[in-house]
Amino acid sequence: MEGLRVENLSVRKGGSEILHGISLQVALGERVGLVGGSGAGKTTLLRALVALEPDFSGILTWRGSPLAELGPRAWRRTLVLVGQRPAMFEGTVAENVLVAARHHGLEVEVQGLLRDLDLAGAGDREAQALSEGERQRVALARALAIRPAMLLLDEPTSALDEDRVRMVEELLARTPVGWILVSHDPAQVRRLTDRQIRLEGGSQVPSSNGGRP
Amino acid sequence: MSQALGSLDPWRLGMLGLYVGAVLLMMFRMRLPAAREAFLAMLQGAAQLAIMGSVLLFVFEVDHLALSVALLTLMVLVAAWTAARRIDRRLATFRFALGCIGLATGAILVPMALARVFELRPNFLIPISGMVIGNAMNATALALERLRSDLKLQRDRVEAWLSLGVDPDTAMGSSARSTLEAALIPSLNSLKTTGVVHIPGMMTGMLLGGQSPMKAAEMQLTILALIFIAALFSALLVTRLARRLFFTGLEALDLPA
Numbered sequence: 523m524e525g526l527r528v529e530n531l532s533v534r535k536g537g538s539e540i541l542h543g544i545s546l547q548v549a550l551g552e553r554v555g556l557v558g559g560s561g562a563g564k565t566t567l568l569r570a571l572v573a574l575e576p577d578f579s580g581i582l583t584w585r586g587s588p589l590a591e592l593g594p595r596a597w598r599r600t601l602v603l604v605g606q607r608p609a610m611f612e613g614t615v616a617e618n619v620l621v622a623a624r625h626h627g628l629e630v631e632v633q634g635l636l637r638d639l640d641l642a643g644a645g646d647r648e649a650q651a652l653s654e655g656e657r658q659r660v661a662l663a664r665a666l667a668i669r670p671a672m673l674l675l676d677e678p679t680s681a682l683d684e685d686r687v688r689m690v691e692e693l694l695a696r697t698p699v700g701w702i703l704v705s706h707d708p709a710q711v712r713r714l715t716d717r718q719i720r721l722e723g724g725s726q727v728p729s730s731n732g733g734r735p
Numbered sequence: 736m737s738q739a740l741g742s743l744d745p746w747r748l749g750m751l752g753l754y755v756g757a758v759l760l761m762m763f764r765m766r767l768p769a770a771r772e773a774f775l776a777m778l779q780g781a782a783q784l785a786i787m788g789s790v791l792l793f794v795f796e797v798d799h800l801a802l803s804v805a806l807l808t809l810m811v812l813v814a815a816w817t818a819a820r821r822i823d824r825r826l827a828t829f830r831f832a833l834g835c836i837g838l839a840t841g842a843i844l845v846p847m848a849l850a851r852v853f854e855l856r857p858n859f860l861i862p863i864s865g866m867v868i869g870n871a872m873n874a875t876a877l878a879l880e881r882l883r884s885d886l887k888l889q890r891d892r893v894e895a896w897l898s899l900g901v902d903p904d905t906a907m908g909s910s911a912r913s914t915l916e917a918a919l920i921p922s923l924n925s926l927k928t929t930g931v932v933h934i935p936g937m938m939t940g941m942l943l944g945g946q947s948p949m950k951a952a953e954m955q956l957t958i959l960a961l962i963f964i965a966a967l968f969s970a971l972l973v974t975r976l977a978r979r980l981f982f983t984g985l986e987a988l989d990l991p992a
Contacts, residue, residue: 574894576989594986599900609891612909622899661895668899 524585525550525700526571526601526672531580533563533570533724541566541724543580548672550585551700555715557708562721564704565606568674571702572603584671599626602670606677608661610649615641618649618660623667635663638693640686654681662690666697673701680706794857803857807844807864811837814872821876822883823991831980832875839871839968840864843961852957866937866958867965870922874966878918878973879980885910886981886990893988903978903986911974918970922963929959 526548533541541563548554556564570578573594582589582597589597611618616632623630636642639659644652649660658681665673673694679687691714694701705711711718720727755777762770794802815833822828844864853859886893889910896906904911929935930952934942937958941951983989 572898573983573985574897574987576983576987589985594897595900595902597900598898602900603898605891605895605898607891609889609895611892611895622896622901625899625901625905664899 523550525552527581527583527586528571529581531567531570531578531582533566533575534577535566535575539724541570541578544721544726546719546726548700548702550671551698553700553715554702555711555718556702556704556721557711557718558721558727561723563724564721565676566724567721568603568676568702568704571674572598572601574603599668600670601672601674602665602668603674604658604661604665604676604678606658606680607654608657608664610652610657610660613649614646615649615652615656615660616645619663619667622664626668628668630667632663632667635666638689639663640689655683655686658682659686659690662693670699673699675701675703675705677704677706679710791857791861794861798857800855803855803860806861807840807868810865810868811840814868815875818872818876818879822879825991827980828879828991831976832879835875835969835972835976836868836871838972839875839965840868842968843867843964847961862937863958863961867961870962871965871969873921874918874969875973877921878914878970881917882907882910882914882973882977883981883990885913886988890988890990897986897988903982903988904975907977907981911977914974915970918973919963919966922959922966926959926963929955935959 524547526546528544528546531541531544532539544567546554556567558564566575569575571582573582573589584592584597584600592600611621613621615636619632619635620630632645633642636645639662641656641659641663644656649657652660658678662678679690682690687710691710694714701714703711703714705714720729759770759774759777762773767773790806794806812833814836815829818836819825819829819832844867847853848855848860853863886907889907893903893906893910897903925935935955935958938951938955941954942948978986981988981990
């Protein structure tokens with residue numbers, strides 16, 4: 523079933539184009555890896571997919587509805603970006619996980635989410651005092667709390683130790699959402715995705731089999 | 736007009752000119768970096784005041800409300816241009832500053848004028864409005880600068896909010912609150928220290944002009960209250976309307992360089 527469709531997406535920054543005419547489709551629930559060298563435009567593409575880049579052109583649709591029609595807020599509740607160095611909001615870890623969900627009127631079983639991410643004892647800690655690895659897990663919990671249909675994961679485990687990487691991967695594997703994953707670890711991309719899209723110098727590298735493995 | 740010009744005191748102006756000239760000369764001799772700028776600023780200030788004096792003389796003599804309103808409109812336009820230039824040279828920024836200063840000024844002056852808190856004669860309307868516009872301009876510029884730099888510093892946090900489907904006003908909530916506080920500090924300080932640390936400009940002018948100190952104090956209190964409200968309204972408008980200037984139509988943070 524059609525999920526995300528991107529046609530001819532270009533991004534400009536500081537007067538020059540840094541992403542050139544990207545077109546791709548990700549089916550509902552599909553798990554796709556975004557690979558390419560440093561500076562290839564992977565993070566910019568993820569940001570543009572949730573309209574956080576101010577100067578972009580192209581067509582973005584979710585299940586046939588264009589971004590402009592859905593509106594940026596509904597769009598970003600559906601496709602949630604989890605950045606590599608996530609900023610924490612003021613307040614405790616539990617408040618960070620709950621605040622956006624409450625804003626959208628959703629009930630969340632916060633302890634369960636925190637337990638799944640090995641943060642069970644951290645609910646009352648000040649979120650802004652967390653380590654980078656803890657922040658990454660809180661950001662993932664925060665994103666899952668608003669029940670997205672697709673996650674855009676930008677190096678979600680780059681600051682985690684091996685055990686916690688496995689824990690996050692297991693949680694993701696049993697979560698009924700699709701994702702686009704950027705990771706520096708090719709083995710993780712293979713483990714967590716069905717196919718890969720390659721970027722080089724802001725352009726998509728054509729694939730003979732449509733990126734399917 | 737010639738009678739009005741005759742009221743100028745050549746001795747006072749001459750002595751002041753000599754003194755200022757001596758200070759400027761000293762600044763040049765000491766090779767102070769601001770010497771050239773001080774000289775030009777002094778010339779610019781003198782020219783602007785001479786022009787303003789002549790324009791006011793003309794407006795006071797004609798004594799027509801439409802002419803006063805035209806002059807006030809021009810003052811609001813210049814104030815918006817000045818405040819906007821502190822941020823960038825985009826037309827959107829000018830329009831934004833014009834909206835904030837115009838609305839804040841109008842929201843104070845129209846009810847005050849209708850309630851006859853001050854007379855609608857140009858010699859009341861223009862100086863009082865000038866002070867309100869000037870303070871609205873300072874508060875707008877201060878709030879715009881503060882909000883822009885705070886949003887720059889907090890970009891990751893604001894974008895984290897936006898990424899969770901939250902609206903820009905909620906996303907920049909804490910930046911807006913600190914901006915509002917910062918923009919009100921000058922007028923709050925001025926209210927707190929007035930009459931203790933300094934005798935404010937308008938009161939000084941009235942005392943020099945021979946008015947009773949109590950009358951001068953009453954007028955000064957009116958002005959201080961109005962300029963505080965001008966700062967409050969302007970800063971509130973900047974923070975409430977900021978999404979139009981600092982966010983795209985698709986609610987992405989877009990800060991001018």
